Amino acid sequence: FNFKVASRVAGRTPFEFIGSNVVRALPSDFAPPPSNLTVQATSASGIQLRWDQGTAGPVRYKVEYREVTGGSSDAFGFPQDVEILAGGGLSTFITGLDGQKTYDFRVFSGSFRGYETAGSNILSGAQPVGVPQDLSVRGVNRDSATIDWLPPSQGQVPRSYRIQYVLADLITEIADVQHLGGNLATQSALVTPLQQASHTIRVFSRAQGGFYQPLGTLPVIVAPLIVPTGMRVTSIGPHHISLAWDISPEVLTAPAFLVPSAYRIDFEQRATRAKNTTMELSPDTSSVTIAHLETNTEYEFVLKAKSQSGTFQSGLGQNPV
Structure with a gap:
């Protein structure tokens, strides 16, 4: 069924024509739990979550999260309702998080009778961390390249970075590249060995707790060359x-x-x-x-x-x- 709400001024008819947004839902007493809860993106103070849903249609979702300190976790709390839109809304952005803290998340489906008690998988160890800025290529030769970037413009300076370069379906990653320190310092790294044709390179921040943000910089293209x-x-x-x-x-x-x-x-x-x-x-x-x-x-x-x-x-x- 599709639902929407229309209003009218007291004592007058008819109802206004446009109405609210449309919500699509099944009149079921049970909504199966979401699955594959993952981090889709991060910022200096927020985390965007994404999940999958089965064939039944929840009316809404509830996201809960908890802080993890010293290896122990608090009870889940901080509930945030997410209404699904027509066709399904399977992501949300949680803001107001602390870049020095680690968080666990889970999501619950909601039917007309309330939220189900069985939630999604627990997403553990996520951290807000900013995206590196201004990735560029300083220089190349026939088998390597030097790239530069700036730390995230807001939030904590990342603990380290991960460099990813892709040639066709071959993905190579260099983990734990150390930053030089200071929010204005240019970070540098040598990418080697390059192979035939062009490589697509991106850089990812690693939060202080070890979590790598999944989105990374905009890609740059690097090709090995015999330069003058x-x-x-x-x-x-x-x-x-x-x-x-x-x-x-x-x-x-x-x-x-x-x-x-x-x-x-x-x-x-x-x-x-x-x-x-x-x-x-x-x-x-x-x-x-x-x-x-x-x-x-x-x-x-x-x-x-x-x-x-x-x-x-x-x-x-x-x-x-």
């Missing part, structure tokens, strides 16, 4: 700077996925951090002149190579000029 080396300034004029670099002879015999398809120069003013980039340069180009620069102004230049997948990446360990 030795970028240097060859001439300077009132409004231009000329640069040159060395292309490895390996590109003549290496597999195609390791050979850059183009280059470009990214540059910015040191004082204002105003960013610019050149047009794409052919893969056999080893020098460029950048014009229309401001006299007596410091600039920073980074050479980037384009992989066969279309991503531009700088060389591993190559400092900007």
